[in-house]
Amino acid sequence: MEYGPELLKGNIQTLILAVLESGALHGYGLAREIELRSAEALSFGEGTIYPALKVLEKAGFIEGSWDTQVSGPARKVYALTESGTYELARRRDVWNRFSRTIDQVIGGKPVAQ
Amino acid sequence: MEGNQLLNKLETTDPAQLREQFLETCAREMKGLSALEFYETTAEIRAHLTALAAAHEELGLTPVEAITTAIKNFGDPRSIGKEIQKAIEPAVSRLPLIVAIGSGAIICSAFMTAADWMLCVSGLVAPPSSGSPLAGAVIGIVLGLSLFLHRRTTAIAAIRAAVIVPSVFFFIVYLINGRIISSTFFVTGFVYYSLMSALSAAATSRFIALTGRQSSRLRRTT
Numbered sequence: 001m002e003y004g005p006e007l008l009k010g011n012i013q014t015l016i017l018a019v020l021e022s023g024a025l026h027g028y029g030l031a032r033e034i035e036l037r038s039a040e041a042l043s044f045g046e047g048t049i050y051p052a053l054k055v056l057e058k059a060g061f062i063e064g065s066w067d068t069q070v071s072g073p074a075r076k077v078y079a080l081t082e083s084g085t086y087e088l089a090r091r092r093d094v095w096n097r098f099s100r101t102i103d104q105v106i107g108g109k110p111v112a113q
Numbered sequence: 114m115e116g117n118q119l120l121n122k123l124e125t126t127d128p129a130q131l132r133e134q135f136l137e138t139c140a141r142e143m144k145g146l147s148a149l150e151f152y153e154t155t156a157e158i159r160a161h162l163t164a165l166a167a168a169h170e171e172l173g174l175t176p177v178e179a180i181t182t183a184i185k186n187f188g189d190p191r192s193i194g195k196e197i198q199k200a201i202e203p204a205v206s207r208l209p210l211i212v213a214i215g216s217g218a219i220i221c222s223a224f225m226t227a228a229d230w231m232l233c234v235s236g237l238v239a240p241p242s243s244g245s246p247l248a249g250a251v252i253g254i255v256l257g258l259s260l261f262l263h264r265r266t267t268a269i270a271a272i273r274a275a276v277i278v279p280s281v282f283f284f285i286v287y288l289i290n291g292r293i294i295s296s297t298f299f300v301t302g303f304v305y306y307s308l309m310s311a312l313s314a315a316a317t318s319r320f321i322a323l324t325g326r327q328s329s330r331l332r333r334t335t
Contacts, residue, residue: 027157027158027161028161028164031161031165044188045189046165046186046187047139047158047187047188047190048188048193050154050158050193050196050197051196051197051200054154054200054201058201072160072163072164073163075157075160076153076156
């Protein structure tokens with residue numbers, strides 16, 4: 001099952017932070033890792049990664065450095081910074097609370113009184 | 114414009130040209146980026162598209178099919194360009210323009226005055242007056258603006274300036290005097306102005322790139 005881009009909107013930055021927690025990656029690698037982890041269920045234009053990367057880099061949550069390869073073009077590799085690690089933890093917490101709340105509403109479970 | 118719509122408008126079947134046309138569409142929306150941010154971002158997207166197309170080729174697609182599929186996967190180039198532009202604080206986008214024009218004026222003013230002094234030492238013109246740095250500054254403003262708008266590489270900027278600036282100068286001399294004073298003045302002047310214009314363009318281009326890098330670092334640390 002694939003999810004539309006509207007469901008991803010606003011969460012792409014969190015996905016990037018989560019993937020970078022495992023190690024530094026370039027834009028193409030990030031797209032492949034998100035595809036792999038979601039079993040190809042998350043459908044989005046790969047170009048949308050770049051505005052998100054710029055926002056995260058500007059905020060200081062990630063930092064980029066150029067990796068010059070022996071063959072092929074140089075690629076910008078992004079790594080999580082210390083503040084990015086804290087930001088990821090905060091976003092995970094927000095997401096977990098949010099998803100629990102949504103589950104309570106649409107999952108048919110009665111809310112505890 | 115979706116990636117598919119862009120592909121319908123493209124006339125070439127050369128994979129590299131298809132990729133560059135996608136990048137150009139994307140780049141048209143990123144006018145507020147500093148020269149360095151612009152080069153870095155387009156280089157990143159180019160590397161990504163190349164890797165994506167290579168992966169499609171490994172799955173058996175032809176080079177053209179591979180790049181067109183990669184472009185479709187990438188999404189709407191205009192929307193990507195606009196989002197990148199928005200992400201890199203549009204409020205400071207005027208600063209690179211001011212830096213480009215200001216540095217162009219100062220650097221070109223110094224180099225063109227030097228060219229006039231070289232001609233004076235050669236005995237071809239009178240010692241430069243205050244008009245020399247002023248004319249240099251005007252040329253520098255045009256040069257800085259051109260570098261800001263078109264984002265040429267240092268080498269291309271230098272070559273273009275080396276040809277255009279002395280050509281325009283001697284055209285103006287011809288318009289004013291009805292002739293180009295003397296062949297010695299034309300040849301020597303063309304060489305000196307050409308050399309100094311090239312140095313001005315190269316120095317301005319490098320300065321714009323360096324200040325862009327410093328400004329990016331500053332924004333990251335604040």
